[in-house]
Amino acid sequence: xxxxQEKLSHVLAAAVVGxxxxxxxxxxxxxxxxxxxxxxxxxxDWNPALAFVMGGALLISTFTYPLxxxxxxxxxxxxxxxxxxxxxxxxxxxGSVLFGAGWGLAGYCPGPAITSLATFTAxxxxxxxxxxxxxxxxxxxxxxxxxxxxxxx
Numbered sequence: 001x002x003x004x005q006e007k008l009s010h011v012l013a014a015a016v017v018g019x020x021x022x023x024x025x026x027x028x029x030x031x032x033x034x035x036x037x038x039x040x041x042x043x044x045d046w047n048p049a050l051a052f053v054m055g056g057a058l059l060i061s062t063f064t065y066p067l068x069x070x071x072x073x074x075x076x077x078x079x080x081x082x083x084x085x086x087x088x089x090x091x092x093x094x095g096s097v098l099f100g101a102g103w104g105l106a107g108y109c110p111g112p113a114i115t116s117l118a119t120f121t122a123x124x125x126x127x128x129x130x131x132x133x134x135x136x137x138x139x140x141x142x143x144x145x146x147x148x149x150x151x152x153x
Contacts, residue, residue: 113131
């Protein structure tokens, strides 16, 4: 298989998996920020729908992940790319807090926000633009600070 064919197979596989993921998000209602915010609103009108979505994903992955990991390598790659570090760094905690705060305030995380771009409405577009700006700012900050920031590569 040529390098071009290999890259094309990776792109096509990613597109198929992304499409399945996006359809799952739409079917489960996770592209609706109100459902996500309703799940996070424990003192108000709590909506448990997200718990069922996460529970379903956890149930499926609990049984399939060990089976898949028995393979010598993924179907479209020569090696597994699994994180090996179990170190909890300030950088990891800060990133998690920022992710959670953004998710709670906007009702979107990256996957549902990108999927919601298909609605051609302003809210997901603004979120995705802000997310991209945050990614750009992070990379600029990372270049400036470099390895002095705890947990940097």
